[in-house]
Structure formats: C-alpha cells, structure tokens
Amino acid sequence: METMSSIECFVRSAEAGSFSEAARRLGLTSAAVGKNVARLEANLSVRLFQRSTRSLTLTEAGVRFLAEVGGGLAVIQSAVANLASADGQPAGTLKISMGTGFGRTYILPLLRDFLTRYPAITPDWHFDNRRVDMIAEGFDAALGGGFELPPGVVARTLAPSHGVLVAAPDYFDTRTPPGSPADLAQYDGVFIRSPQTGRIRPWSLRNKGNEQAPVAMRVRMTMSDPDAACEAAQSGLGIALVSMPNALRYLENGLLKRVLPDWYVDMGTLSLYFPAQKLLPAKTRVFVDYVVEHFRSEKFARRFSAF
Structure with missing residues (x-):
C-alpha cells in the first residue's frame, strides 16, 4: 500500500506545478518530494508526471489518479486532524487569508476570545489585499468580497x-x-x-x-x-x-x-471562503461558526449596507 506521504507529495506537486513549491508547502526538501513521487510511480508502474528542466505536468494517468485520490486525501487528513485534536478539542495550525485593514479591524479583535475557547489552535493569519489560491496555497479559509467562487471552494455570506x-x-x-x-x-x-x-x-x-x-x-x-x-x-x-x-x-x-x-x-458580497470537504477540519469549522455568529451579533450585514 502506498504511504500517505507519497500520495500527499504527488497531490501537492500536481497542485503547485513543481517539486520545489510542493516541498515549501510541505516543509520538506525538493529532493525528498521528488523521491517520494518517484517511489509512488515505481510502485504503481506508471508515470504520473512529465518532467523537464522548466516544467512539471501531469500525464494522462496522472490526471486520472489526481481526480481519484485528491478529494480522498483531504477527507483522510481532516479525519486524522480531528481525531488528533487535543483532548477532543479543535487543534492545529489555522491558516487564514484576509485583507489588511479589514482583518485588523474586524477579525484580529476576535483572536483573544477565540483562543480562550480553543487554546490548541495556532493561528497563521495572512494580512494581504490580494486574492489567494486557497487550495494551491494551503489556506484553511479566507475572508474577502467580490470574488468568483473557484472550484472546490464554498462560501458563507457575511454581509x-x-x-x-x-x-x-x-x-x-x-x-x-x-x-x-x-x-x-x-x-x-x-x-x-x-x-x-x-x-x-x-x-x-x-x-x-x-x-x-x-x-x-x-x-x-x-x-x-x-x-x-x-x-x-x-x-x-x-x-x-x-x-x-x-x-x-x-x-x-x-x-x-x-x-x-x-x-x-x-x-x-463579503464572504468567508473555505474548501468544500465532506469532513471539514474541526479547527476550520469552529472558526467559520465563530466569525459567522460574531457578524450576526454585531449586525454587520445591516451596518455594512449603504442604506
């Protein structure tokens, strides 16, 4: 049976389009990612990537394999993360993207109370006015407005x-x-x-x-x-x-x-975006619920209206 590490290296490399970028996201060396993918190809007896000095592209078999394992990997990782939560509480690094001014004004003030409720969560919050690729860049959620909904992402409207x-x-x-x-x-x-x-x-x-x-x-x-x-x-x-x-x-x-x-x-609309998964990680679920409830209690939908 293939290891989770090899499959994850394959999925992240396919998303990123390079071993080096996948390595950066996984916290590994580029050589380690390449070896894991090569081992996976050897065990499956099929080439998953076409490699050149400038590009890394999926073969036809690689495209099929990614479609079959990509969603399952996310579900398995979510299940493992939820089981590994500290004392049954949501845990892990919570990577969120938000606009600089909006995040500092409306989201950062929630951090103290949020961490009091969920002390095993480690925020990794990115304050930036650009639109991020949530799936490829490994974000758990993002807050923003005026975006088309990309594939694999769902949204909760806030205001x-x-x-x-x-x-x-x-x-x-x-x-x-x-x-x-x-x-x-x-x-x-x-x-x-x-x-x-x-x-x-x-x-x-x-x-x-x-x-x-x-x-x-x-x-x-x-x-x-x-x-x-x-x-x-x-x-x-x-x-x-x-x-x-x-x-x-x-x-x-x-x-x-x-x-x-x-x-x-x-x-x-101003929305909270997160990956569409059957089993959302507990850390992401509680963050989404916390922000939605806060916006409701503060009546931001009315206050953000021009009328």
Missing part, C-alpha cells in the same frame, strides 16, 4: 459589500457639494487599484431606484490599500471610493462623511 463615496467633513467648506453623479467630474478622486490587474475598475453608481451613473471623478491618486485611501480622503486630498466595511469606522468616528449618500456601488 453586502457596498462601495461609498467619502470625504473629509470640511472638504466642502470651500467647494460646492455635488448634487448628482454628473457633478463628480469636477472633483479629485482617490481610487483603489485592483490587486489582480493593478488598474482602476470602472465602477457604476446606483441608487434605490436602480438608476446608474459612472464614477466620473478625476483620478488624482490611486492606492493599493483601502485604509490608505480613507486616510488620504481624511486629509482633504479628494473624494475616495471605498467599501463600507473599510469606511465604517471612519464614518462612525466622524473622520469622514458620505458624499452623495443616496448613491452607492454594488461590489458584491
């Missing part, structure tokens, strides 16, 4: 993701406030560039009557971080377009105010 226009409270002391979206062309805009493309997405404003209008501000500056955009707007440098989760604390503290409050941008 709407509405974008709003904000400016410093005194920004219009020497300017005439816009009366409609068409007036925005006269103003400097602080925009957030897409972490995927590096460009500004052409958002459309809408109101309760479902009328739509372009966000036609002058591009005065672009930022990669929503908090930086809020701080630039707070300094009077222009009108920023940011999501409500990022703008909320500035609005509630009076540091920013809404511009054209009857208009907003529909940016999709």
Whole structure:
C-alpha cells in the first residue's frame, strides 16, 4: 500500500506545478518530494508526471489518479486532524487569508476570545489585499468580497459589500457639494487599484431606484490599500471610493462623511471562503461558526449596507 506521504507529495506537486513549491508547502526538501513521487510511480508502474528542466505536468494517468485520490486525501487528513485534536478539542495550525485593514479591524479583535475557547489552535493569519489560491496555497479559509467562487471552494455570506463615496467633513467648506453623479467630474478622486490587474475598475453608481451613473471623478491618486485611501480622503486630498466595511469606522468616528449618500456601488458580497470537504477540519469549522455568529451579533450585514 502506498504511504500517505507519497500520495500527499504527488497531490501537492500536481497542485503547485513543481517539486520545489510542493516541498515549501510541505516543509520538506525538493529532493525528498521528488523521491517520494518517484517511489509512488515505481510502485504503481506508471508515470504520473512529465518532467523537464522548466516544467512539471501531469500525464494522462496522472490526471486520472489526481481526480481519484485528491478529494480522498483531504477527507483522510481532516479525519486524522480531528481525531488528533487535543483532548477532543479543535487543534492545529489555522491558516487564514484576509485583507489588511479589514482583518485588523474586524477579525484580529476576535483572536483573544477565540483562543480562550480553543487554546490548541495556532493561528497563521495572512494580512494581504490580494486574492489567494486557497487550495494551491494551503489556506484553511479566507475572508474577502467580490470574488468568483473557484472550484472546490464554498462560501458563507457575511454581509453586502457596498462601495461609498467619502470625504473629509470640511472638504466642502470651500467647494460646492455635488448634487448628482454628473457633478463628480469636477472633483479629485482617490481610487483603489485592483490587486489582480493593478488598474482602476470602472465602477457604476446606483441608487434605490436602480438608476446608474459612472464614477466620473478625476483620478488624482490611486492606492493599493483601502485604509490608505480613507486616510488620504481624511486629509482633504479628494473624494475616495471605498467599501463600507473599510469606511465604517471612519464614518462612525466622524473622520469622514458620505458624499452623495443616496448613491452607492454594488461590489458584491463579503464572504468567508473555505474548501468544500465532506469532513471539514474541526479547527476550520469552529472558526467559520465563530466569525459567522460574531457578524450576526454585531449586525454587520445591516451596518455594512449603504442604506
């Protein structure tokens, strides 16, 4: 019978497209991963990978084998992790991805109480505004918004993701406030560039009557971080377009105010993503339940709405 180690090396190498990257994720050497895969191929009497100096690609047999063992490996690993939990409690390293500002504002404050309940869990939290490949990069869960659901991943919706226009409270002391979206062309805009493309997405404003209008501000500056955009707007440098989760604390503290409050941008939903598994690891399950319950108790779905 093939060892779990050999099969896991094969699966991770197929996901990563290289032995070296699979080794990094598994905490092994590249040579060890290559030997495990070679041993598996020898025992099965079939070649699973086509190797070259620049690439590692699955053979037809490798594709079939990955389809048959990939999901089963995840189920077995989850079962082992759940059985190995300390004193029957969820345990293990919990690798989570979240946006920098959002994570520090809404998720990091939960850590103390979460670890009091589940002391055998070790957080490995990544604060980054990029979209991660959860399966390939080995994340247990990710929080974000406006993403298409990739294969093998499910999501729990937490709240709407509405974008709003904000400016410093005194920004219009020497300017005439816009009366409609068409007036925005006269103003400097602080925009957030897409972490995927590096460009500004052409958002459309809408109101309760479902009328739509372009966000036609002058591009005065672009930022990669929503908090930086809020701080630039707070300094009077222009009108920023940011999501409500990022703008909320500035609005509630009076540091920013809404511009054209009857208009907003529909940016999709804010969701908690995790791998689709029949047997979800206990550490992931309790984290998902904890965050969902916290968002419900804090009424974030209502507070993150533009209306």
